[in-house]
Amino acid sequence: xxxxxxxxxxxxxxxxxxxxxxxxxxxxxxxxxxxxxxxxxxxxxxxxxxxxxxxxxxxxxxxxxxxxxxxxxxxxxxxxxxxxxxxxxxxxxxxxxxxxxxxxxxxxxxxxxxxxxxxxxxxxxxxxxxxxxxxxxxxxxxxxxxxxxxxxxxxxxxxxxxxxxxx
Numbered sequence: 001x002x003x004x005x006x007x008x009x010x011x012x013x014x015x016x017x018x019x020x021x022x023x024x025x026x027x028x029x030x031x032x033x034x035x036x037x038x039x040x041x042x043x044x045x046x047x048x049x050x051x052x053x054x055x056x057x058x059x060x061x062x063x064x065x066x067x068x069x070x071x072x073x074x075x076x077x078x079x080x081x082x083x084x085x086x087x088x089x090x091x092x093x094x095x096x097x098x099x100x101x102x103x104x105x106x107x108x109x110x111x112x113x114x115x116x117x118x119x120x121x122x123x124x125x126x127x128x129x130x131x132x133x134x135x136x137x138x139x140x141x142x143x144x145x146x147x148x149x150x151x152x153x154x155x156x157x158x159x160x161x162x163x164x165x166x167x
Contacts, residue, residue: 011059012050019043034078038070093146096120100142101153107135118153126150
């Protein structure tokens, strides 16, 4: 029999305290990262087993093995959830890359106020250009990059065909 100098009737209370401590640490210090929560649950189950006079070895086995199993399950669930919820390419502002647009307010590369505007896919965006030439109102452009809340555009060659990208 495992003897750690603790009375057999005290073990359930030890497990209960461990469960509460792990739970509080999980909520406060680890910000709900689910690292200690499986072991808090397994300590609680070990406490219940202790109250039903399970041996100390059984209580430790419940704590260690159930905690490990719950931790692995939580890790797999979290990994699956994270990979299933990745934002696909072409969502958000990145969907604008490659899209054609029309300049609604002239884009001047030397304009420190960055007043240039482009209408892309029915939305008006602040626009920048990497060329040294200003781009006049009504000019057709293509979005090449999204930088913060602005789009970087380039001129479309005259007579060029704009290929529509399918979603």
